[in-house]
Amino acid sequence: MCQLLGMNCNTPTDIVFSFEGFRRRAGLTGCHSDGFGIAFFEGRGVRIFRDNRPASHSPIADCVKQYQIKSLNVIAHIRKATQGEINIENTHPFIREIWGENWVFAHNGNLKDLPDMSESFCQPIGSTDSEAAFCYMAEYLKNRFRKKPTDMQIFEAIQDITKKLATHGTFNFILSNGEWMLAHCATNLHYLTRKAPFGKACRIDDDGVIDFNDYAKAGDKVTIITTFPLTKDESWTKMENGGFVLFKDGDKVAEIIGVEKEAVDDGTL
Amino acid sequence: MCQLLGMNCNTPTDIVFSFEGFRRRAGLTGCHSDGFGIAFFEGRGVRIFRDNRPASHSPIADCVKQYQIKSLNVIAHIRKATQGEINIENTHPFIREIWGENWVFAHNGNLKDLPDMSESFCQPIGSTDSEAAFCYMAEYLKNRFRKKPTDMQIFEAIQDITKKLATHGTFNFILSNGEWMLAHCATNLHYLTRKAPFGKACRIDDDGVIDFNDYAKAGDKVTIITTFPLTKDESWTKMENGGFVLFKDGDKVAEIIGVEKEAVDDGTL
Numbered sequence: 001m002c003q004l005l006g007m008n009c010n011t012p013t014d015i016v017f018s019f020e021g022f023r024r025r026a027g028l029t030g031c032h033s034d035g036f037g038i039a040f041f042e043g044r045g046v047r048i049f050r051d052n053r054p055a056s057h058s059p060i061a062d063c064v065k066q067y068q069i070k071s072l073n074v075i076a077h078i079r080k081a082t083q084g085e086i087n088i089e090n091t092h093p094f095i096r097e098i099w100g101e102n103w104v105f106a107h108n109g110n111l112k113d114l115p116d117m118s119e120s121f122c123q124p125i126g127s128t129d130s131e132a133a134f135c136y137m138a139e140y141l142k143n144r145f146r147k148k149p150t151d152m153q154i155f156e157a158i159q160d161i162t163k164k165l166a167t168h169g170t171f172n173f174i175l176s177n178g179e180w181m182l183a184h185c186a187t188n189l190h191y192l193t194r195k196a197p198f199g200k201a202c203r204i205d206d207d208g209v210i211d212f213n214d215y216a217k218a219g220d221k222v223t224i225i226t227t228f229p230l231t232k233d234e235s236w237t238k239m240e241n242g243g244f245v246l247f248k249d250g251d252k253v254a255e256i257i258g259v260e261k262e263a264v265d266d267g268t269l
Numbered sequence: 270m271c272q273l274l275g276m277n278c279n280t281p282t283d284i285v286f287s288f289e290g291f292r293r294r295a296g297l298t299g300c301h302s303d304g305f306g307i308a309f310f311e312g313r314g315v316r317i318f319r320d321n322r323p324a325s326h327s328p329i330a331d332c333v334k335q336y337q338i339k340s341l342n343v344i345a346h347i348r349k350a351t352q353g354e355i356n357i358e359n360t361h362p363f364i365r366e367i368w369g370e371n372w373v374f375a376h377n378g379n380l381k382d383l384p385d386m387s388e389s390f391c392q393p394i395g396s397t398d399s400e401a402a403f404c405y406m407a408e409y410l411k412n413r414f415r416k417k418p419t420d421m422q423i424f425e426a427i428q429d430i431t432k433k434l435a436t437h438g439t440f441n442f443i444l445s446n447g448e449w450m451l452a453h454c455a456t457n458l459h460y461l462t463r464k465a466p467f468g469k470a471c472r473i474d475d476d477g478v479i480d481f482n483d484y485a486k487a488g489d490k491v492t493i494i495t496t497f498p499l500t501k502d503e504s505w506t507k508m509e510n511g512g513f514v515l516f517k518d519g520d521k522v523a524e525i526i527g528v529e530k531e532a533v534d535d536g537t538l
Contacts, residue, residue, distance in 0.1 A: 063332050088311045100392035102358075
């Protein structure tokens with residue numbers, strides 16, 4: 001299994017405080033050492049950094065820390081391989097163009113017996129179940145809507161295809177098009193929103209401390225989504241299994257409460 | 270206009286000697302200061318670095334120099350914007366998945382009145398003519414061949430679509446799928462192959478000197494493709510206008526001699 005980290009904000013924010021705790025789980029406080037990746041939206045563009053070395057010791061991760069890139073939407077992933085070799089093409093997050101936008105996707109879980117995609121318009125490059133599932137989702141969305149529909153139509157369509165894919169196994173994921181960030185929880189996904197009044201936080205993985213008052217402005221809203229909480233003194237919400245949450249500008253704008261067991265693939269919602 | 274740099278080799282090679290001269294043209298010895306990008310194939314995966322700052326002064330470019338990434342296929346681009354704002358989504362090289370492979374593309378030129386792609390399966394994200402042309406090419410190839418054909422069928426198909434696109438303006442480009450590198454010259458593109466017996470070379474842009482005997486092994490072959498020669502004491506071949514060259518493992522494996530004027534879009538080769 002792997003771990004996921006996402007950030008969705010209403011003001012460009014650097015993710016260094018969260019990422020510095022998260023990356024320790026790739027070899028120091030956790031065993032997710034089979035590569036890492038992090039994608040920063042910048043307008044409609046994406047800066048993406050990947051390495052097949054553990055995030056805790058990667059010079060690419062040091063570079064990410066050093067530049068303190070500010071972004072409205074960031075997705076990071078530390079890998080513990082279940083399917084697919086340890087190499088760059090199997091390293092999350094994956095990226096595809098959908099309706100003229102960059103879509104960025106990272107998965108935690110394990111999916112088995114996914115449909116053959118060898119003649120699909122959108123095909124996986126590596127050998128992970130994760131990228132295959134994302135390609136299946138992309139193909140489904142492009143076939144269902146020739147042009148970009150409303151955010152709520154997208155949210156519903158992603159629920160439909162997710163429930164089908166989830167019949168193949170465990171499917172926690174974070175997805176963003178640079179405007180919104182969508183999280184689906186199968187087993188473990190937590191989130192919190194930092195906004196005024198700001199306080200201090202202490203990281204679980206190395207006791208690093210920050211006082212957000214030193215960095216944030218009054219109206220700032222920063223939502224962090226992650227597999228397991230990153231701080232010990234903040235109130236994290238555990239998503240329900242089977243649930244979906246859509247964030248925009250740091251706010252939760254839609255939520256589908258999960259069901260204990262994922263829906264079976266009967267073609268309905 | 271912009272400038273292009275490509276490298277295709279039979280052994281993983283770092284591009285630092287060439288890139289260090291090339292990047293000076295982005296603000297020091299040339300005016301191609303509107304962002305840069307460089308993509309390194311690593312197996313089927315790609316490491317891609319982009320910045321909207323000039324390559325000569327970009328910390329991302331410093332990072333690329335520092336890590337001395339070795340690769341069989343590299344494509345770099347320094348931009349002088351003709352169409353599209355200066356931002357990350359308009360920064361070459363562009364990348365798309367075709368037949369389950371990463372394809373990387375960089376363009377020098379200016380294309381006008383390209384067909385509308387707003388309902389295409391493969392759409393541009395930014396606002397450059399270059400990305401739109403690449404998407405048009407990707408859509409054409411995927412529709413013509415549902416599964417990956419032979420390299421020679423691909424080479425012919427790219428000639429067909431290129432001649433159509435070239436009726437819209439100036440279309441120099443370098444393209445790679447990580448196995449081969451294809452160059453098309455409309456106005457300016459030069460190449461050379463470094464192989465035994467190796468010698469010294471002196472860069473045009475800063476007089477930097479290298480003796481390849483200090484780095485290369487007997488069987489190494491490294492082809493460099495670039496808009497204008499990077500060294501003053503090596504023999505560069507200028508491609509003919511309208512010509513195509515296909516390189517693999519550092520060797521020229523196919524060539525179509527150009528015609529002085531690009532073919533008109535009459536649906537034939």
